[in-house]
Amino acid sequence: MxxxxxxxxxxxxxxxxxxxxxxxxxxxxxxxxxxxxxxxxxxxxxxxxxxxxxxxxxxxxxxxTITLNQVYEEFMELGAVDYQPTTIANTKKYYRKFKDELGKMDIREIDYQTLQEWFNARSDDGIGTNENAKKAISRIFRFAIKCGYITSNPCAYVTCVGIERHEDRGQTLSREDFIRLTSTLNEYVQGDGGRKTDEFTMKSYAIAVSIGYYTGARVSEVLALEKSDIDLDRGTISFNKKLQYVGLKQKQYYTSEKMKTKGSRSTIPLASELADILAEWFTVNPYAVICCNSNGGYIDPNSMQTIIKKIAKEMGITFYFHMLRHTMATNLYNNGVDIKTAMEILRHANASTTLEVYSHISEAHKREALNGIFEKNHVKSTLSSESAPSKPN
Known part of the structure; x- marks a missing residue:
């Protein structure tokens, strides 16, 4: 049949x-x-x-004639196995952005010019949204190449435009703000500020932030950690799985050994301060999962980040979980840690990724230093002109 x-x-x-x-x-x-x-x-x-x-x-x-929509249907049935569930969930999500326009076109007729015009017409959308839509389209085009429908992927040449609606992804969390934030989460009282989250879960949030701060791990990796992944005697922490949660109900969450990259699976040194924090937490938390709710179940990353972000805002702190990864990279750079060591700690797939991150941090520091010099000179210049005696007429 x-x-x-x-x-x-x-x-x-x-x-x-x-x-x-x-x-x-x-x-x-x-x-x-x-x-x-x-x-x-x-x-x-x-x-x-x-x-x-x-x-x-x-x-x-x-x-x-085979439309982009038809190729998408084939991709979801045949090509999805090559990707992680999170990636497929995002592909489904952003497919809705282009299915009614680009989706109805023959995929062979969608060239660079067509795509660039389509993205240019969406300059009022968030740039993050447009970039994710581009990634989804690109996955479908790569599948179409495998099927022999097309020979090249025009997405490679497209430039996304749009409004930056989110935080500056280069921001870091200072040590002072880290201590203030985790202390507030740990000192949470049931019902405080009208919040319904229980004290145990709030303390788990504080532990999650601490792990992220001291390791630079991604939120899905942090929330999948179990006590067996920590070796307090040897001083190591192992990342070997991630939490799958996108598109699922909380009771359906599960951990997968399929990590973001090959380098993501690794055992790295455990900072002594984090070791002390975890040792104390293990005397309070009876469950196998390190960061969990009061029933021992997996934490919803979205709910956790929303609550922490709200609390941080009340304290005058900008927070989103991924900034902890950038914070770790910045701390490594500022302390002169070499590329190879940083690559291993951040668990990058290759040194080029670490080098790119370091280069970005370096450029930002140069810019800050340069602006700082001119701002000081401007102040001196202004003060000099204001205090200088007026010339006689």
Missing amino acids: SIFKRKRKTQKNGYAYEVQIYYKVKGVTKRYTKGGFKTKKEAQEHEAMTLEQIRNEGKPDIKR
Whole structure:
């Protein structure tokens, strides 16, 4: 059987038909798929036509019109296995941004100019949104190349524009603010400020922030940590899994050993201050998961970050969890830690990533230093001009 009925939310009746045909070219088995047929009859007619093409020409006519939406459907069925669940969830999310315009076009007709004009028309959107939409489109194009529909990916040349609506991603959390913030989270009282989160969970939040501050780990890595990942005797912390939560209900959260990069899976030294914090926490927390709620369940990263961000704002502190990773990188740079050591601590896949981060930090420091010099000179110049005696007439 080569015709299948698939659930499709994009169809009014909730499903569509798909044709699948296997054929051989020089002894190599190939697979032909095409979906989106509204009726079984349409699918059967296309199947008959394609089989006739294979009999006459040895292969189906891949020059047929195939829209970006159709390739997306094939990608979600066949190509999604190459990506992490979080990436696929984001692809689904941002697909809604372009399915009604670009999605209806033949994928072969979507060139650099078409894409750039489409993104330029969205200059009033957040640049983060546009960049994520570009990533989603690019994944579909890379899949289309594998399928032989196209030969190149025009997304590589596209420049995203848009409004920067989020915090400066180069910000860091000072040690003073880190201590103030974690102390406030630890001293939380049930019902304080109208918040419903219990004291144990708030303390878990403080531990999560501490781990992020002392290791630079990503939030999904921190919330997946278990006590067995900490070796207090040897002074090490192992990152070997991440929390999968995007697109899931909290009770469905689970940990996956599929990390962001190969370098993400690593054991690094445990800072002595963090070791002391964790040793004390382990006497309070009876559960295997280090940062968990009062029932021992996984914490919702989004809820945690929203609550911490609100508390931090009340204290005059800017906070988002990923800034802890940048804070660690900045602390390493400021203390003269070499690239190779920094790469291992930050668990980058390769040294070029660390070098890029260091270069960014270096440029920012140069800019601050330069601006500082001119600001001081400007003040001196202004004071000099104000205090200088006026010339006689």
